[in-house]
Amino acid sequence: MKILLAGPGTGKTTKVKELVRNDYSGANNILVLSFTNATVNDLKKSLSTLKNVSCYTLHSYALRINPLPSLHVLDDPSETPIIEKYAEKLNIEFDDLCSSIGCITFEKMIDKCIKFINANPAYAPKTIGNVDLLIVDEFQDFNEIERSLIFLLSGYSGETIILGDDDQSIYDFKDADPDGIISLYSNDSVKKIHHENICYRCPDIVVDYCSKLIQRNKHRVDKIWKKSNKPGDVVFEQKLEQAETCEYVCNEIKRIRSSKDNGSILVLSPVGFYVPELKEKLKTEGIKYVDFWSNNISVDLRKKIWWIKAIYGNYKILFVLLLAKTFDLMGKIKFMSVLRDALRSGIDEKNLIEQIMHLKVFPSPYFEYLLSPIPIADLFERHTELSELKGYIDEENLTNDIDSLERNINPPISFENDAVNIMSIHKSKGLQADYVFMTGLNEGIIPNATRGIDTIEAQRRLLFVGMTRALKHLFMISTVEWESKFVHKMDKTKFRYQYMTKKYLGKTSSFIEQLKT
Secondary structure (H helix, E strand, O other): OEEEEOOOOOOHHHHHHHHHHHHOOOOOOEEEEEOOHHHHHHHHHHOOOOOOEEEEEHHHHHHHHOOOOOOEEOOOOOHHHHHHHHHHHHOOOHHHHHHHHOEEOHHHHHHHHHHHHHHOOOOHHHHHOOEEEEEEOOHHHOEHHHHHHHHHHHOOEEEEEEEEOHHHOOOHHHOEOOHHHHHHHHOOOOEEOOOOOEOOOOOHHHHHHHHHHHOOOOOOOOOOOEOOOOOOEEEEEEEOOHHHHHHHHHHHHHHHHHOOOOOOEEEEEOOOOOHHHHHHHHHHOOOOEEEOOOOOOOHHHHHHHHHHHHHHOOOHHHHHHHHHHHOOHHHOHHHHHHHHHHHHHOOOHHHHHHHHHHHOOOOOOOHHHOOOOOOHHHHHHHOHHHHHHHHHOOHHHHHHHHHOHHHHHOOOOOOOOOOEEEEEOHHHOOOOEEEEEEOOOEOOOOOOHHHOHHHHHHHHHHHHHHHOOEEEEEEEEEEOEEOHHHHOOOOHHHEEEEOOOOEEEEOEOHHHHHHHO
């Protein structure tokens, strides 16, 4: 096994291409794995000139090895917490409940793949195939169980190359941490790949500030991150009000565009509540923007989708339970008792739905269709309130259309070079832009000590990732005055209430103070 640990913008993928051409030119099967679809798509483009290369996310590859066609993957963020709450209320293991109602989490999918490989020493190699070279990109993005699958797959590969950067480990919310890549790099049996580690992406001044920031972290690999003599600038701004901050961002964008500069633009924030006012200002100024924060599926639309899936899909009980939560039925003793008895005896779908129907607790006209579905065209005609879904469903392709309904309604948003791209710092990972505006850089927002002292280094890594998206110009902006409805979502102790204005005053992030000292 080999490892290439290097900073952002240093051309890790280019280095690997050189290695493949020089050292693995005879490889007939090169497998490349990464964490997100975005990075996989980038890898496909970057490695398109190489032969015999296949790129997957780890989860899609796990499904390829060990297909689970009879299970619904809890992909939507609103689904898993509901099922977890049912498990708690019913005093049943979450995995057992998922098994009973036909669903699975991404993490359990990985776990099942590991168990499949370990239990099938003769069969598993047939599904994995003969892999000459395994390349794992962004290794720091994987959590412990995902790393276990990677190490298992490595045993089926002629050679394994690990790419990553512990300083860019920002997915702590899914239990991914820098420990995995740090311990691997510290292992003497793992060969280190020499790399110049020159940052060609960021201006030298950004490299200087970012180096100063990240070197304050204690839990990291100390590595050289060289400059490339690239010009650029970093601007620190503090504005009194949010309206003033929005006006400043818009004026700078107009100035950039008026100079005939068609450079790409990113506006990043650690919090989403700053975004609506900025969007309104951009709209007023006639500035085109792409909002990566938005979710086009409202609560009402989500319920309609769940009804369609409950009536015509393959996981009726799962979606009945999701819908029951929206009607507050989780607190109804009779409903939960019926559900508990069904789980103990083994769920009979038809019988359980009939029992729930007899309770008459679902205040919805659609429940009668669960056991007696009518043609979906008739449903749309009879219930015009569902007609907004009509264009996404073809009766002749009903099963596939229902399975992909959310994805078709709310397709992935793409970065647009000619627009202002507004997103969270987490979302920006893997992207870059000529002009990067970072807002909400206040003490109590980033860092937010209420998340725990242990996360301060994680939040510092998050800011580091956002700053290193800049190709030319980086704007670091904080706002002084905040309304109470926003402050309650932050570390309130870092804000001082001003009685005259009825607003809270917040100072610039201590991370920025560290950069400027």
